[in-house]
Amino acid sequence: MRQPNGLNTKWGLALFAMGLSFACAAILLLSNIAIIGESAPYVMTAQTAPTGTQAILILGAFVRPNGSLSPALRERLDKGFELYDKKVAPKIIVTGDHGTETYNEVQAMKDYLMGKGMPESDIFMDHAGFDTYDSLYRARDVFGAKSLIAVSQDFHVPRAVYIGRALGMDVYGVASDIAYPWWMRVVMREWLARVKAFAQVEFLHPKPKFLGPAIDLNGDGRVTQD
Helix, strand or coil, rough: CCCCCCCHHHHHHHHHHHHHHHHHHHHHHHHHHHHHHHHHHHHCCCCCCCCCEEEEEEEEECCCCCCCCCCCHHHHHHHHHHHHCCCCCCCCCECCECEEECEHHHHHHHHHHCCCCCCCCHHEEEECCCCHHCCCCCCCCCCCCCCEEEECCCCCCCHHHHHHHHHHCCEEEECEEEEEEEHHHHHHHHHHHHHHHHHCCCCCCCCCCCCCCCCCCCHHHHHHHH
16 A cells, blocks of 8 residues: 655645635635725714714723723714714614623713713613624614714724624724824734624624614613613
């Protein structure tokens, strides 16, 4: 019986590894190009953001154990409040992780906005915005949103816009200031997050971890207080 050629086996494994690497690189590149390209016409500034949308969706970020905001989250809230103050939209949805009793992004977000003078009735809380896809999906199916301004840092905004529009909403994005000292690491992570978003939107179509009863954005935001 002919014995396997060790050299051929090694070359085969090397070629397989190279092919797999090229495939992964292609997926990474194509998903990022698609998301950035498709969202680009809808990424605005505070000065050019269209008026008349139903709400400003502020995407959550880390809250410290003592309840204080991370710099990135504070920047998002400041930009969202600026848009509200300019009357770009009449309501704000704060969306983030409130998965346990001891960790509550949305309460910290709401408290900060109220500290800036925003009335509680105009703030809607999405307690189950565990990722960007869930936040946009729930904005549509729980809050009945058809049009939104999504607010986050500039590297994140294209993904939010892409997801929201793929879900059938008229979504625009406005970037807050950048408050990430480890910015490059976060951007690299965002490249991978876009691959996930592309798969969710184009192929997987998952439902959020939680949905729930409908909430009217034309009503009083205090009904969302948990």
